[in-house]
Amino acid sequence: MAALLTASLRQQARRFGASAPATKDITVTFIEPDGNEVEVTGEEGTNLMELAHENDVDLEGACEGACACSTCHVILDDKIFDELPEPTDEENDMLDLAFGLTDTSRLGCQVLLTPDMEGARIRLPSATRNFYVDGSKPAHH
Numbered sequence: 001m002a003a004l005l006t007a008s009l010r011q012q013a014r015r016f017g018a019s020a021p022a023t024k025d026i027t028v029t030f031i032e033p034d035g036n037e038v039e040v041t042g043e044e045g046t047n048l049m050e051l052a053h054e055n056d057v058d059l060e061g062a063c064e065g066a067c068a069c070s071t072c073h074v075i076l077d078d079k080i081f082d083e084l085p086e087p088t089d090e091e092n093d094m095l096d097l098a099f100g101l102t103d104t105s106r107l108g109c110q111v112l113l114t115p116d117m118e119g120a121r122i123r124l125p126s127a128t129r130n131f132y133v134d135g136s137k138p139a140h141h
Contacts, residue, residue, distance in 0.1 A: 026113045028120045030057045033127070044115060048074055048108035048122060060128055065109035067091055070098035072108035075123040081106070083116050100125035 023044040030038045030052060040055040049072040052059035060071035067090050076084075081104040087095065091110050098105060108122075 024115055026115060026118050028113070028117055028122055030055075030059070031121060031123045032058060033124055042113050044113050046113050048072070048111045048113070050109075051113065052108060057124075059108055059124060061109060063109075067094060067107060067110060070094045070096075070107065071128050073098040073100075073105055073125055073128065074108045074111070075100075075102050075125060076104045076106055076111070077121055078104055080117055080120045083114075084111060098125070099127045 025041050026044055027039060027041045028048075028051070030040065032038065038055065038057050040051055040057065042051040042054065046054075047065065049059060049061045049065055051057075052072075053061065059074070061069075062071040063069040065072075067088075073095070084106065087106060087110065091107050094107055095101060095105055098107075
């Protein structure tokens with residue numbers, strides 16, 4: 001729990017431009033619906049949705065990480081899924097709306113990179129309940 005709290009504080013510090021303690025870089029692989037694999041590296045404490053956006057991985061995130069949609073739905077390996085804290089009730093409510101829900105589904109905006117995730121393989125579902133109607137794609141802010 002302390003590691004998650006520290007990761008959350010680092011994430012907040014980055015958002016507000018404050019300096020944060022040194023973090024470890026963690027490399028994971030996103031597996032896109034077409035099978036294309038994209039290996040990316042991010043700082044500990046970055047959520048998977050932001051990591052995907054920073055690296056042009058096609059993971060939507062229509063609510064921009066507010067846990068108010070299911071468009072950043074990701075599918076994790078059993079080992080990584082089992083090591084994460086339980087999803088909140090809010091996340092579970094949104095997951096109920098996700099297309100292709102699995103036993104190891106989570107919302108990317110709610111999963112923070114930790115050293116235990118080094119080398120993880122994160123699958124994107126074959127489709128999403130897309131809230132955009134104009135063909136918009138997520139853009140790095």
